[in-house]
Amino acid sequence: MNLTDLTIAEALEKLKSGEITATELTRAYLDRIEKFGDQLNCYITLTPERALADAAESDKRYAAGNPLPLDGIPIGMKDLFATRGIRTTAASHILENFTPEYESTVSQKFIDAGTVLLGKTNLDEFAMGTFSKTSFFGAPISPYQIENKLTAGGSSGGTTSAVASGLAIGGTGTDTGGSIRFPAAITGLVGMKPTYGLCSRWGCVAFASSLDTPGPIARTVDDAALLLSAMAGYDEKDSTSANAGFYVKDRLTQIGLNKLKIGVIKEFDDVEISPDMKKLFDERIEDLKKSGAEIITVSIPNILDALAAYYIIAPAEASSNLARYDGMRYGLRVEGKDLIDTYKKTRAAGFGEEVQRRMVVGTAVLSSESYEVYFMQAARVRRLIADAFNRAFEQCDLIVCPSSAGTALPLDSDLSPLEYYALDLFTVAMNLAGIPACSVPCGLAENKLPLGMQVVGRAFDDMRVLQLAKHIEEFAGLNNKPSEIMGK
Ligand code: GLN
Numbered sequence: 001m002n003l004t005d006l007t008i009a010e011a012l013e014k015l016k017s018g019e020i021t022a023t024e025l026t027r028a029y030l031d032r033i034e035k036f037g038d039q040l041n042c043y044i045t046l047t048p049e050r051a052l053a054d055a056a057e058s059d060k061r062y063a064a065g066n067p068l069p070l071d072g073i074p075i076g077m078k079d080l081f082a083t084r085g086i087r088t089t090a091a092s093h094i095l096e097n098f099t100p101e102y103e104s105t106v107s108q109k110f111i112d113a114g115t116v117l118l119g120k121t122n123l124d125e126f127a128m129g130t131f132s133k134t135s136f137f138g139a140p141i142s143p144y145q146i147e148n149k150l151t152a153g154g155s156s157g158g159t160t161s162a163v164a165s166g167l168a169i170g171g172t173g174t175d176t177g178g179s180i181r182f183p184a185a186i187t188g189l190v191g192m193k194p195t196y197g198l199c200s201r202w203g204c205v206a207f208a209s210s211l212d213t214p215g216p217i218a219r220t221v222d223d224a225a226l227l228l229s230a231m232a233g234y235d236e237k238d239s240t241s242a243n244a245g246f247y248v249k250d251r252l253t254q255i256g257l258n259k260l261k262i263g264v265i266k267e268f269d270d271v272e273i274s275p276d277m278k279k280l281f282d283e284r285i286e287d288l289k290k291s292g293a294e295i296i297t298v299s300i301p302n303i304l305d306a307l308a309a310y311y312i313i314a315p316a317e318a319s320s321n322l323a324r325y326d327g328m329r330y331g332l333r334v335e336g337k338d339l340i341d342t343y344k345k346t347r348a349a350g351f352g353e354e355v356q357r358r359m360v361v362g363t364a365v366l367s368s369e370s371y372e373v374y375f376m377q378a379a380r381v382r383r384l385i386a387d388a389f390n391r392a393f394e395q396c397d398l399i400v401c402p403s404s405a406g407t408a409l410p411l412d413s414d415l416s417p418l419e420y421y422a423l424d425l426f427t428v429a430m431n432l433a434g435i436p437a438c439s440v441p442c443g444l445a446e447n448k449l450p451l452g453m454q455v456v457g458r459a460f461d462d463m464r465v466l467q468l469a470k471h472i473e474e475f476a477g478l479n480n481k482p483s484e485i486m487g488k
Helices: 008-017 022-040 048-064 105-112 157-165 181-186 221-231 266-270 275-290 303-324 339-350 353-365 371-395 417-422 428-433 462-476 482-486
Strands: 043-046 074-078 116-121 170-174 190-193 214-218 261-265 294-298 398-402 437-444 450-456
Touching (some): 008 022, 008 048, 008 221, 022 048, 022 074, 022 116, 043 157, 048 116, 074 105, 074 157, 105 170, 116 157, 157 170, 157 181, 170 221, 181 450, 190 462, 214 221, 221 437, 221 462, 261 266, 266 303, 275 450, 275 462, 294 371, 303 353, 303 371, 303 428, 339 353, 371 398, 371 428, 398 462
Parallel strands (some): 074 116, 074 170
Antiparallel strands (some): 043 116, 170 214, 190 214, 437 450
16 A cells, blocks of 8 residues: 555544554655655755654654544645744745744644644745745655646645645645635646634735735645545634634535536636646536536636736735844844844845845835825725626526646746746635635646636635535546656
């Protein structure tokens, strides 16, 4: 048996029955990390000792007959979640040597659920990016067609690289404008951006606070639901935390497709996507129809303006959030001739180019001359989009749309900042609206690379989003066993 091919649901069954131990499972992952880790660059910090200690505790609980919900499940944690005593870098030089004295709520919940921490996964610097190339530690790569050095996506590209290659059974991401769904889509994984507020942001390095959404990345929809069950829940330490939860015991229950009304967004028809994406999306729509679902067209009139609104709001919030990195309290400090000079030198040396670009844009759109024309206008567009989704959900139960225009590109693709931003076209609107969206594999393109599509729901309808995603997963029947993608 190939332990690193097991899904979370399968591993839990075997752990419960005593067929495998948490220590065996953890060792299998550590061995595989040893073998492939450097090549993929998916972890910034590995925690093998902590992992084996966690696994030993899990085995004790199994032996005593009182295991926790995800006991012994080895995961990768995006290096944006603060972990007590373990370096937390946000993939930035400015936090390169930062070791928090506190634990983020999400990572604490994973400890409470009994998971095993393998390490902190790579990402774009402060989660700003789409290919994880802005990481101070270099980009992770996709295990698919490894000789072609394809992107594993971003910003949660370290987690997707690790999970797709079998260097973690599942993991966490954060999604501010698509950073869970885009990387999951192009690596054949399931990536769930829950409703804003369902998972606490406390202790998660802030990018754009009104958009940042922690969520799970896994190989199957059931596994994503299991991880989300551990992560979700009210947190008094996060003022935007919702008084809501999410819980699945072993696997999701199936919903019938008969008479389910599924909306397709009219405005996305005008967006150019690859012929493969179109073909696979249409095939899955046909499958849904054949199973009794009713497909209707819905309109989100301003959805194509979502990108412009996002790239004003996100940098504006980021410029304010990242003001705290001034060399005084956290991380890097480069001495200057006086206080202002120390600020300047520290920030110039500590932040990479893309983060600096966002600081400049964010500060500009919040300046008194620009606030009304840029920031307030973007906030209005955001409201129009949220309202349009609400109206669409009066006509249908759930919405589906592509996750990306095409398959993973080579890491060394020469794209301009605006071309990178345009890759978020299918994902940012759901962050602006705060609603749940799950990317699920919809098949393989002609070039044998995976593609994904999204299921989108009303706020707090996360369960049904995943239930429909599970049907699509079955229709697509993608085989994403790590041993077959990356080798044994
Ligand atoms: N690609 C988007 C950006 O660069 C989204 C990032 C994210 O969701 N964290 O801002």
